[in-house]
Amino acid sequence: MTRPSPKEIKAVADVAGVPVSAEVAARIANSIGPAFEGFAPVAGTLPFDLEPATFLLVQAVTPIKAAK
Amino acid sequence: MNIHQTTTEPALLSLTEVARAIAGKRFSSREVTQSCLDRIAQWQPRLNAFMAIEGDEALAAADAADAALAKGHVKGVLHGVPLAHKDMYYEAGKVVTCGSKIRRDFVATTTSTALQRLKDVGTIRLGSLQMAEFAYGPTGHNSHYGAVHNPFAVDHITGGSSSGSGSAVAARLTFAALGSDTGGSIRMPAHFCGVTGLKTTWGRISRAGAMPLSQSLDTVGPLARTSEDCALLLGLMAGADPEDPTAIAGPVPDYATAVREPIRGLRIGVPTAFYVDDLDAEVAKILDETIAALRGQGADIVQVELPDQRQLTAACQLVLATEAAAFHKRWLIERPQDYGPQVLMRLQNGLAIPGVTYLEALRWRGPALAAHNAAVAGVDAMIAPVAPVPAPTIAESDIGNSPDAESVIQRLTRFTRPVNYLGLPSLSIPAGFTKGGLPVGMQLIGRSFDEAMLLRIGAAFQRVTDFHDRVPV
Numbered sequence: 140m141t142r143p144s145p146k147e148i149k150a151v152a153d154v155a156g157v158p159v160s161a162e163v164a165a166r167i168a169n170s171i172g173p174a175f176e177g178f179a180p181v182a183g184t185l186p187f188d189l190e191p192a193t194f195l196l197v198q199a200v201t202p203i204k205a206a207k
Numbered sequence: 208m209n210i211h212q213t214t215t216e217p218a219l220l221s222l223t224e225v226a227r228a229i230a231g232k233r234f235s236s237r238e239v240t241q242s243c244l245d246r247i248a249q250w251q252p253r254l255n256a257f258m259a260i261e262g263d264e265a266l267a268a269a270d271a272a273d274a275a276l277a278k279g280h281v282k283g284v285l286h287g288v289p290l291a292h293k294d295m296y297y298e299a300g301k302v303v304t305c306g307s308k309i310r311r312d313f314v315a316t317t318t319s320t321a322l323q324r325l326k327d328v329g330t331i332r333l334g335s336l337q338m339a340e341f342a343y344g345p346t347g348h349n350s351h352y353g354a355v356h357n358p359f360a361v362d363h364i365t366g367g368s369s370s371g372s373g374s375a376v377a378a379r380l381t382f383a384a385l386g387s388d389t390g391g392s393i394r395m396p397a398h399f400c401g402v403t404g405l406k407t408t409w410g411r412i413s414r415a416g417a418m419p420l421s422q423s424l425d426t427v428g429p430l431a432r433t434s435e436d437c438a439l440l441l442g443l444m445a446g447a448d449p450e451d452p453t454a455i456a457g458p459v460p461d462y463a464t465a466v467r468e469p470i471r472g473l474r475i476g477v478p479t480a481f482y483v484d485d486l487d488a489e490v491a492k493i494l495d496e497t498i499a500a501l502r503g504q505g506a507d508i509v510q511v512e513l514p515d516q517r518q519l520t521a522a523c524q525l526v527l528a529t530e531a532a533a534f535h536k537r538w539l540i541e542r543p544q545d546y547g548p549q550v551l552m553r554l555q556n557g558l559a560i561p562g563v564t565y566l567e568a569l570r571w572r573g574p575a576l577a578a579h580n581a582a583v584a585g586v587d588a589m590i591a592p593v594a595p596v597p598a599p600t601i602a603e604s605d606i607g608n609s610p611d612a613e614s615v616i617q618r619l620t621r622f623t624r625p626v627n628y629l630g631l632p633s634l635s636i637p638a639g640f641t642k643g644g645l646p647v648g649m650q651l652i653g654r655s656f657d658e659a660m661l662l663r664i665g666a667a668f669q670r671v672t673d674f675h676d677r678v679p680v
Contacts, residue, residue, distance in 0.1 A: 148559040155558050157539050163555060170613035171528060171556045175564070177521025181571050182564065191423075191566065193573030197580070198410070198630060198655045 141179075142172030218242040219678060222288065222382040222436040229287045232276070236269035236287030236331070243289050243333060247380045254356045256374040258294040258304060260334040265289055268331035283328025284439070292385035293372050294335040295342060295418035296322045305418045306338040306368075308351045308545045309538055319416025320451065321385060321427050321444045328443055333381055336371030340550045342387055342420050343531060344368055345395050345620050346604045350547030354601050357400055358679035359646055363598040366395035372430045373400035377646075378679055383431035383440055387417060389424045390527055391593070391623025394650055397430055397635035398593035401646030403665065403675060404430040405437040406623075408656045409630030410455045412441070413448035421530040422453075423569060424523065424627045433675055434634065434665030438462035441658060455656070465659035466666035471505030473664065474586045475651075481516040482591035482622055490592050493639035493647045497668070498590065504667050511586060514578045516625045522575070523628035524617070525560055525568040532557025548608035556613070576629050580654070587660050589652040592622055593635050597645040626652055634661035637674035646674070 143151070145164040152159045152167075159167070217225060217239040228234045244262050251257055272287030295305045297315035304310050318326070337355045339347065347355045347370035355370035357363040358378040365374045369386030373396025376384050386393040388406040397404025405428045412427040419425060429440040442463060447456040477483070477498060486494070502508050532539070535554050543551060583589060595618075606612040626633045631652055638649040651661045669675050 143559055151561065152555075152558040155536075157536060157555075157558055159555060159558065164559075166552060166608070166610065167556050167559045169610055170552065171524070171559050173614065173617065174521045174524040174528070177517050178525060178564075178568060180515075181518055181522070182567055185567060185570050185574075189570050189573065191569040191572065193570070194576060194630070195573075197573045197576045198408075 142175040143168060216242055218246050218379045220382070221432045223433070223439055225382055226285050226288050229276070230281065236272040236276070236289070237266060239287065240265050240269040240289045240331070240333070243380060246378065247333070250358065250378045250380055253361050254358060254374045254378060255353050256337055256355055256371045256378065256380060257291065258306075258335040258337050258352065258371065259302070261332060265331055265333050272329065272331060281329070284443070285325065286329030288330050288382060289333045290325065290330045290383060291333040291336050291375060291381040292322065293338050293369050293387060295338060295387060296385055297416040298322055298332070301335070303335070303418070306340045306342070306349055306352065309542055315416075317416050320413035320448045321417065324444050325440070336375055336381075336384055338371055339368035339392075340547050341535070342368040342389065342392055342418065343550050343553055345391060345616055347396070348549070348601070348605060350549070356601070357598055359401060359644055360598070362602070363600050363645060364399060364604050366399035366598065368392040369396050369430060373397060373402055373404070376400070376402045376430050376432065383429050383436055386428060386430050387420075388426050388428055388627065389420045390523065390627050391620045393428050393430060394593045394623050394633060394635040394648070395620065398648030399598040399646065401637045401640070401648070401674065401677065402430050402432060403434055403437055403637065404428065404635040405441060405658065405662070406626065406633045406635075407441065407445075407658060408632045410453050411632070411656060411658065412444045413451040413454040415448055415450035419534055421527045423526050423530060433669055434636065434662045435466050437634070438466045438662045438666070441662070460659045462659055462662055465663045468663050469505065470501065470664050470667040472507070473588075474507045474509055475501055475664065476509055476511035476583060476586035476589040478589065478591055479510050479512045481513065485595055486592060487596045489641045490595060490597065490647055494590075494592055494649060497638045497649045500668060500671060501590070501664070504671065506664070509586060511583060511589060513582050514575070519575060519625035519628045520617070520621055522568040522571055523624040525564060526628070528553070528557035529560045529565040530557070549606070549612055552608040552612065572628065572630075576655075579629055583654070588664055591650055591652065593648045593650045594619060594622055597641050597647055622650070626650075631655060632658045632661055634658070634665045636665045636668055639674055640677070
């Protein structure tokens with residue numbers, strides 16, 4: 140996973156219905172790029188049977204009292 | 208006896224103390240409210256902490272509370288206590304600006320559940336508190352309404368986004384205030400302003416009627432002077448709500464009892480990396496002193512190796528940016544000129560994130576929380592700094608939409624965002640002051656829905672320290 144280029148961001152923003160200038164696209168690439176890089180080790184590695192709601196399951200079964 | 212119980216200035220009492228003082232008729236609600244209004248008049252020109260001050264209405268409500276009390280009619284445990292909250296909690300008939308130009312004249316038609324639950328036990332309204340525009344900024348700057356100032360050093364930031372809440376509680380203008388925490392917005396101002404701030408577990412308190420920023424990360428919580436006060440407020444606001452299906456059902460723990468329990472034998476973890484890296488020297492020293500104070504109370508301190516926190520921070524940013532952009536899309540199309548430059552820039556960041564990437568970041572939350580739980584299985588809570596530095600000056604943190612603005616923001620909030628991504632509770636406690644007089648806070652990080660443990664540890668720490676008692680002059 141790599142950070143999106145300003146050109147790609149401009150295209151995505153157009154599709155989203157909120158067009159941005161080339162200058163703004165470059166600024167967005169600079170701002171959000173590190174988040175893509177930071178998440179890169181995880182992206183594309185998640186197992187098939189995994190939903191966002193899995194978080195709620197894990198949250199619900201959290202043991203309140205620490206194991207001693 | 209706490210020294211506060213002998214004060215003649217009611218505004219200097221804690222929330223718990225003033226509630227008892229009104230119930231016991233040691234002070235009337237009018238005396239208490241007037242005391243707050245006097246301090247507001249004194250401090251507001253220097254702090255800019257309030258968005259709106261409603262003095263006449265507050266005094267009329269105080270008189271009504273006193274009259275009811277004289278007849279034996281007590282509404283609840285906070286009968287006649289005046290409070291003000293972050294200007295993003297809807298109250299029917301009131302203007303709720305959300306710190307923005309876009310909502311400058313927005314009048315709410317409903318009342319948020321958290322606010323209503325506090326009204327139901329007798330609180331009265333002093334006005335509303337300043338905040339970062341749409342709660343999307345960690346410094347306390349606001350390009351529409353001006354920066355909020357730190358009461359301990361007025362040329363320094365308060366932190367945000369609950370900037371007015373931190374400033375007003377620290378200056379004793381309100382006994383407590385609601386804030387919200389999506390990426391650190393309660394803990395940052397608590398740290399910078401020297402107050403106690405509780406970021407609750409995602410789902411612990413209803414978000415109904417609170418301005419949304421990121422539905423997967425938004426949490427409601429209090430800023431107050433003590434852990435005991437936060438425990439009182441949490442107990443009043445927590446619990447299921449038909450208006451918010453994400454607010455969990457089930458009994459609300461007895462937080463008031465928890466804060467009286469000792470911490471001898473508890474195990475508190477210190478991260479081996481990330482939260483202890485690249486700290487300001489004074490912050491590092493205060494972390495060590497805080498650990499020593501907890502050890503002195505009988506807690507066992509152990510080193511804990513956590514999973515890679517940088518990945519959590521990145522995932523948090525991807526989720527927050529996407530969801531914020533989606534909430535604001537209509538205004539991004541119709542009214543982009545009405546946003547402040549930095550908020551507009553940050554909202555536009557969300558436009559760049561593909562749907563698959565956003566959903567991957569959400570799907571990873573469960574495994575990431577499970578990995579965290581496994582790492583902390585042997586401890587009752589973790590302790591870490593809230594931020595690597597004390598409050599910067601307003602001038603040096605006025606970064607607007609400069610090219611490096613986002614990286615500056617990310618550095619400032621790097622210790623708070625992993626907690627938001629995992630939905631965990633975290634309590635920021637005043638832990639010391641720098642040589643220059645700036646407050647420094649430490650965060651206790653707990654298990655999901657175990658706020659009671661954090662409040663217990665925080666209260667124990669506050670029984671042997673006085674950082675939470677210091678009043679700015």
